[in-house]
Amino acid sequence: MGASVLAIDDPVLHEFAELVGAEGAVSVAGGRTRWEAGGTLSPEAQVVEAPTGIVSYRPEEMTMQVRAGTTVAELDAALAEKGQRSALADRGGTVGGAVAVGESSVDQLGRGAVRDSVLQVRYVSAEGKLVTGGGPVVKNVSGFNLPKLLTGSLGTLGLLAEIIIRTNPMPPASVWLRCEGLSPARARDAVLTPSAVLWDGGATWVHLEGHAVDVRAEQKQLMTLGSCQEVGGPPPIPAHRWTLSPAQAAAFSASEPFLASIGVGRVWASAPQPALPVDPVAELIGQRTKQLFDPASRLNPGRTP
Amino acid sequence: MDALLADLRSALSDDRVRYDAAQRSLIAHDASVFDGGVSGPVCYPVDTSEVQAIMRIALTHGRAVVPRGAGTGLAGGAIPLGAPVVIAMTKMNAILDVDLDNRVAWVEPGVINLDLSRHLRPMGFHFAPDPSSQQVCTIGGNVANNSGGPHCLAYGVTDAHVVSLEIVLPSGEVGTLGTLGPDDHGLDLRGAFVGSEGTLGIATKVAVRLTKNPPAVRTLLLSFASVRDAANTVSDVIANGIVPAAMEVMDQKITIAVENFVGAGYPLDAAAVLLAEVEGLEGGADIDAERISDLGRANGATNVRQAESDEERALLWKGRKTAFGAIAQIKPDYYLHDTVVPRSALADVLETIYDIAKRHDLIVMNVFHAGDGNLHPLLLFDARIEGELERVHAAGADILRACLAVGGVLSGEHGIGVEKQGYMEELFSADDLDHQNRLRKAFDPACRANPGKVLPMGHSCADIQALRAVPTGVWG
Ligand SMILES: Cc1cc2nc3c(=O)[nH]c(=O)nc-3n(C[C@H](O)[C@H](O)[C@H](O)COP(=O)(O)OP(=O)(O)OC[C@H]3O[C@@H](n4cnc5c(N)ncnc54)[C@H](O)[C@@H]3O)c2cc1C
Numbered sequence: 131m132g133a134s135v136l137a138i139d140d141p142v143l144h145e146f147a148e149l150v151g152a153e154g155a156v157s158v159a160g161g162r163t164r165w166e167a168g169g170t171l172s173p174e175a176q177v178v179e180a181p182t183g184i185v186s187y188r189p190e191e192m193t194m195q196v197r198a199g200t201t202v203a204e205l206d207a208a209l210a211e212k213g214q215r216s217a218l219a220d221r222g223g224t225v226g227g228a229v230a231v232g233e234s235s236v237d238q239l240g241r242g243a244v245r246d247s248v249l250q251v252r253y254v255s256a257e258g259k260l261v262t263g264g265g266p267v268v269k270n271v272s273g274f275n276l277p278k279l280l281t282g283s284l285g286t287l288g289l290l291a292e293i294i295i296r297t298n299p300m301p302p303a304s305v306w307l308r309c310e311g312l313s314p315a316r317a318r319d320a321v322l323t324p325s326a327v328l329w330d331g332g333a334t335w336v337h338l339e340g341h342a343v344d345v346r347a348e349q350k351q352l353m354t355l356g357s358c359q360e361v362g363g364p365p366p367i368p369a370h371r372w373t374l375s376p377a378q379a380a381a382f383s384a385s386e387p388f389l390a391s392i393g394v395g396r397v398w399a400s401a402p403q404p405a406l407p408v409d410p411v412a413e414l415i416g417q418r419t420k421q422l423f424d425p426a427s428r429l430n431p432g433r434t435p
Numbered sequence: 436m437d438a439l440l441a442d443l444r445s446a447l448s449d450d451r452v453r454y455d456a457a458q459r460s461l462i463a464h465d466a467s468v469f470d471g472g473v474s475g476p477v478c479y480p481v482d483t484s485e486v487q488a489i490m491r492i493a494l495t496h497g498r499a500v501v502p503r504g505a506g507t508g509l510a511g512g513a514i515p516l517g518a519p520v521v522i523a524m525t526k527m528n529a530i531l532d533v534d535l536d537n538r539v540a541w542v543e544p545g546v547i548n549l550d551l552s553r554h555l556r557p558m559g560f561h562f563a564p565d566p567s568s569q570q571v572c573t574i575g576g577n578v579a580n581n582s583g584g585p586h587c588l589a590y591g592v593t594d595a596h597v598v599s600l601e602i603v604l605p606s607g608e609v610g611t612l613g614t615l616g617p618d619d620h621g622l623d624l625r626g627a628f629v630g631s632e633g634t635l636g637i638a639t640k641v642a643v644r645l646t647k648n649p650p651a652v653r654t655l656l657l658s659f660a661s662v663r664d665a666a667n668t669v670s671d672v673i674a675n676g677i678v679p680a681a682m683e684v685m686d687q688k689i690t691i692a693v694e695n696f697v698g699a700g701y702p703l704d705a706a707a708v709l710l711a712e713v714e715g716l717e718g719g720a721d722i723d724a725e726r727i728s729d730l731g732r733a734n735g736a737t738n739v740r741q742a743e744s745d746e747e748r749a750l751l752w753k754g755r756k757t758a759f760g761a762i763a764q765i766k767p768d769y770y771l772h773d774t775v776v777p778r779s780a781l782a783d784v785l786e787t788i789y790d791i792a793k794r795h796d797l798i799v800m801n802v803f804h805a806g807d808g809n810l811h812p813l814l815l816f817d818a819r820i821e822g823e824l825e826r827v828h829a830a831g832a833d834i835l836r837a838c839l840a841v842g843g844v845l846s847g848e849h850g851i852g853v854e855k856q857g858y859m860e861e862l863f864s865a866d867d868l869d870h871q872n873r874l875r876k877a878f879d880p881a882c883r884a885n886p887g888k889v890l891p892m893g894h895s896c897a898d899i900q901a902l903r904a905v906p907t908g909v910w911g
Contacts, residue, residue, distance in 0.1 A: 134864045135839045190674035191777050191808075213676055232619040245623055246595045259866045265844040267775045269592065269807040271581045271630050272845040272855070272862055273889060274871035278594070278626030282619050288870075299676030322647060322716060343718030375615035377536035393538065395616030406620065411602075411610020416622050419877040423870070435622050 136262045142181045142197065143252060143260055143291045149178050150289055152258035157430045158289045160227025161201065167231050168284045168433040175431055180226045180291060184208055192268060192297045193249065198226025198290040214297040217247040226290040232282025233371065236364050238394055240301070240325025240339050247296045248277045253288030256424040266294050279419070285430040287423040301325075301339035305349055306363050309334045312356025314392040315380055320355055321348045327392035328364055331383060334392075335364055365389060371396065372403040439496045443476055443520070446488040451479040451526070462521050465506045465513040466568075468770055468824065469853055472514035477521045483601065483609060483639040486522060490637075491607040493520040494883060500605065501885050502633040504544065504576030507568045509771055510852030512580065512632040516887040522637060524575045530554055531640065537615050538645045539598055544575025544638045551643070560645035563590035566848070567756045578638050581630030583848035585681040585755065588806035589714070590646060592848065594629040601640035602628060605883035615642065627874055632850050633885040634896065635878035649714035652680075653724035654742040654751055657731040658705035662686050662801070665707035666782035668727075668734040669805040672711070673778055675730065677723050680714040682806030683755055686785075689762075689800040689813070696761035699754030700747070702738065709736075709805065710755055712748075758802045759813070766798065766815035770827045772834055776843035778808040787837045788812050795830040797823075809847035810838070836861070851889045859891045868894055 138144070150156055155175035165171075180199035187194050189212035196205055202220040209215050218228040219235035229251070234243045250264035263276020280288060304325075309317065314329035317336050321327075326337035336352060338345045352358050368387055372379075379390040379397050386400035416435075420427070443452040453459075454476050463472035475498060480486045493500045499519035506513050515521050528545035533555065540562075542551060548569040552561040565584035566572055576582070578600070583592040590596070599613040613625030628635050659665040665684050672679065685693065686707050694701045701708055709731065713723040728739045742748040762769045776784050785801060788810070792799035798815040812834055816823040835845060835858055845855045845862055859868060872894040878884075882896035890896060 134860060134862055134867070135842075136862060136867065137864055188777070188779075190670060190779055192673060192678075193777075232623070234617060234619065238617070242591075243595075243617070245618065245626055246591055255866070255870065261870045262863065262867045263870065265775075265862070266842055267777060267808055267844055267847075269583060269587075269775050269804075269809050269847040270844045271592075271848055271850050273851060273859060273868075274874045275581075275594075275627050275630050276867075276870060276874065278623045278629075279874055281626075282621075282623055287622075299678065322649060340715070341719035341722055343722070344716040347716060347718060371619075373614065373616045373618075373620055375537050377534075377615075379616070380536070391617075395537075395614075408621075409611045411604060411608045412612055412621065412624055414608070415604075415610070415624055415877050418880065419622060419624075419874065422873040422877055435620065 136265070138252060138260050138262065140185065140292070146181045146291050147254045147258055147260050150254040150258055153428070155428050155431045156289070158226065158285055160199070161223030163221045163223040164227065164231045168435055170432050171430065172432040180224065180289070185292065189214055189297070193266065193294055194297050195266070195292065195294045196225050197292050198224060200225050202228055209297055210300070213300045215241065215300050216295050216297050217242040217244050218295070225293055229281050229293055230283065230285045230290055236328070236367065236391065237325040237337055238391070240323070240337065241298065245278060245281045248281050248293060249296055250294035251277045251280045251290060252292040253280060253290045255288050256426065256429055260291065261288060268296055282435055284433045284435045286420060286433055286435055287429065289429060303342035303345040304337070304339045305345050306361045307336045307338070307349060307352060307358040308361045309336065309352060309356040309358035312352065312358065314390070316355060317352060318392050320351055326364065329380070329390045329392055330365060330388065337364070368398040368400050370399045370402045372399050373406060439492070439498065440476055442492045442496070443478055443489060446492060447478060447480060447485055453477045462503065463515060465508045465511060467509050467511045467852070467854060468768070469511040469514055472516065473518045474515040475518040475520050477523055479523050479526045481526050483603065486603045486637055486639050487607050487609055489520060489522055490603055490605060494607065499883050499886050502575065502579065502637045504573035505571045507572045508576060508580060508852065509773065509849040510846070510854040512850055512852035512885070512888060514853060524573065527639065533558065539615060539642045540645060541640055541642050542574055544573060544578065544641055546574045548572050548574060548577060555645060556648065559648050561648055562643050563587065563596050563646045564593045567759065574641055574643065575638050578629055578641055579631065579633045580848065580850045583804065583809065585683050585804060588682060588804065589678050589680045594626060596644045597625065597629055597641060598644055599642040600625055600628055600638050602636045602638050604636045605879045605881065630850070632852060632889055634875055634888055636884055651715055651717040651720040652748065653713050653720045654748040655711045655724055655727060656701070656740045656751060657709040657711065657736045658702045658738040659707045659709065660705070660735060660737055662707040662785050663782040664735045665709045666785060666805065668709055668731045668736070670778040670781060671730045671734060672727055673806065675726065677726060679711050679723065679727065679806060681710070681712040683710040684708070684801070684803055684805040685755070685758065686801040688798070689758055689802045692761040692764060692800070693754045693758050695764060697754050697757055699750045701754055705737065710751060762813065762815060766817055768816050768818045770814040770816065770831060772810070772812045772814070772831055773846050773849040774835060774838040774843055775807065775809050775847040776838050776841050780841040781805060781808060784810065784837060784841055788834055791830050791833045791837065795826045797826055797830055804847070807847070853888060856889065856891045872896065
């Protein structure tokens with residue numbers, strides 16, 4: 131029997147693994163746009179950078195293989211050339227950072243969640259070894275789902291080196307509407323698959339994407355329900371992410387500005403969310419996972435996903 | 436043994452802990468061809484606390500546990516190895532709550548997939564994953580195998596539709612993984628659990644996402660003079676930025692079998708048919724249907740037909756979904772494979788598969804989720820004929836390797852189970868598998884849940900030698 135077909139031959143990844151090594155506290159810096167996510171990095175950690183560059187882009191397969199240090203902007207530019215996009219939001223950071231944080235875009239309903247778009251991960255383990263999880267195709271249940279575990283893990287289980295993500299066709303038409311006199315729940319019910327429905331406690335924003343004829347039809351429909359105007363995009367997004375259920379998000383209220391993503395359960399608020407209740411069993415599994423993947427706690431010390 | 440049974444019976448009831456020969460021999464199998472299962476006591480819990488009690492009793496008696504749904508799995512995932520306690524979830528089959536505000540339904544794992552969608556339909560929603568076995572398979576089995584179905588092309592497989600899970604760990608602790616909100620804080624343990632084939636614990640409640648029923652559906656049946664033309668049409672559709680709700684291909688042999696079986700109106704003279712469905716709003720659905728028809732014609736489609744009525748559409752789908760049942764006319768047994776290749780490799784790989792079958796002197800039929808490159812070669816055989824099953828296994832191995840060679844993977848929806856453990860090292864390196872094993876151990880440090888599955892021998896929880904060593908005489 132020969133080597134596994136997912137064996138890694140990219141020398142750039144092996145160099146990255148050597149850089150990370152097998153000892154000492156270490157972290158990867160992406161665009162530092164979410165640098166404080168999950169806590170402050172211990173000062174003794176050595177900070178390295180992930181390798182960059184698009185490895186292979188197969189638009190006809192809707193897959194993109196990209197090294198983790200590549201910026202989301204570069205990814206988007208390559209995708210746009212072929213009329214595609216991904217679930218990752220460009221917040222000025224890197225692909226690896228976006229996957230490690232796992233935060234989906236404002237258009238999550240249309241573009242999909244980050245965690246659903248990561249097909250394969252390659253990362254450097256705490257032992258300094260390169261590990262592959264998942265696979266290069268769009269549908270795969272071969273073994274345990276390491277891509278899910280690594281997405282959103284803030285680099286605490288392995289340092290991402292390369293990612294294969296699913297891409298999607300860019301919808302032919304796109305319209306942002308700002309509506310008054312239209313409740314977000316009503317807006318959501320009135321359209322089939324909005325890319326986003328946002329609510330700031332007063333106005334409702336709806337992002338319609340798809341075939342031009344469908345977008346026009348739904349736009350017309352919304353205009354009969356409230357007073358809607360075409361706008362350039364979503365309103366400014368407050369700094370703090372809250373995680374609620376969709377029903378709680380739709381009923382959110384605050385004296386400071388906020389924006390609720392209807393149907394998702396995300397609220398961006400002006401103040402940080404009070405600590406979320408933690409399921410003790412999930413916490414136990416999480417601690418055991420960390421212990422098994424990084425017994426010496428050398429990967430991103432100080433951070434907790 | 437008596438002590439184990441007594442403990443289980445006092446925790447449940449006499450009639451819900453079975454140990455008769457008929458029950459044990461039934462439970463020793465699933466829908467796969469694999470023998471070698473040996474069942475211990477079979478328990479039918481009705482709630483989470485009973486599952487918890489079973490787990491604890493099994494632990495005390497040093498027994499492993501194997502969760503089981505409807506037993507339709509094709510990779511041997513539910514087959515009990517080494518006389519474990521089997522936890523059959525079929526009596527936990529209540530739809531607990533349909534929460535339209537959150538667009539989720541909380542269900543027990545024994546709910547049948549199709550029952551859930553039937554329940555939701557009048558409310559304007561459905562559960563998107565629709566495996567061909569949906570009339571019998573359970574939501575718990577769907578979760579454990581991360582099952583797909585024809586309509587998962589646009590909507591995604593089970594893990595995109597499961598937002599939260601109540602689980603019982605092999606140690607007996609009960610917890611909840613995932614929340615109804617966006618899961619970008621904390622590790623995605625929910626995502627790790629989905630697709631874990633019963634090796635991380637037992638799901639006792641599942642919150643599934645509700646998908647709105649689309650107002651417009653267009654179903655197309657395209658006929659081709661070659662399988663290659665059909666496969667090329669599929670990759671052209673995707674390459675042109677269209678993601679239909681479903682794109683299924685059937686070759687001529689299976690089409691004829693299906694047509695004889697249900698009379699769905701499929702053409703008997705086409706080398707392959709492509710069943711494509713687009714959904715959404717009226718205008719866009721028409722545009723996509725038109726473009727798919729054009730791409731089909733450009734690839735030499737000999738006929739393009741659009742279903743004129745809901746009845747016609749239902750009949751076309753009935754044909755596709757009963758394809759496996761139709762085989763019995765030809766040979767008594769079949770082995771249904773499941774691999775994924777890049778879509779652009781479909782045409783070449785199919786050719787290779789026909790060659791492989793010929794080489795092993797077997798009949799192969801292809802009916803598959805073409806849109807995501809998920810192949811389902813069906814190898815027909817007669818188990819009574821000596822040597823046929825061996826040839827089937829040999830052909831299967833060649834098919835798997837041919838798929839890996841073009842950048843494919845081992846399974847798209849049936850899982851690894853006991854079927855493909857032996858091939859895991861051809862896909863993954865030792866370090867990759869070691870990390871998968873770590874994930875498993877984080878949930879189940881003592882390897883109590885469904886041991887001997889997924890990971891190849893040599894990885895701690897895969898080693899069932901110890902369990903196999905239990906003398907069967909001890910069990911009855
Ligand atoms: C004719 C036919 C057609 C099929 N078509 C498809 C298809 O289109 N797509 C597809 O994906 N599959 C298909 N399958 C395979 C199979 O139906 C699916 O894998 C299904 O999801 C299994 O569900 P089940 O209830 O039968 O599970 P079982 O076979 O009983 O169990 C499957 C696995 O799930 C585990 N499990 C069951 N319940 C739980 C629980 N509550 N918690 C934890 N683990 C659990 C078991 O231990 C086992 O590992 C088909 C099978 C047949 C026979």
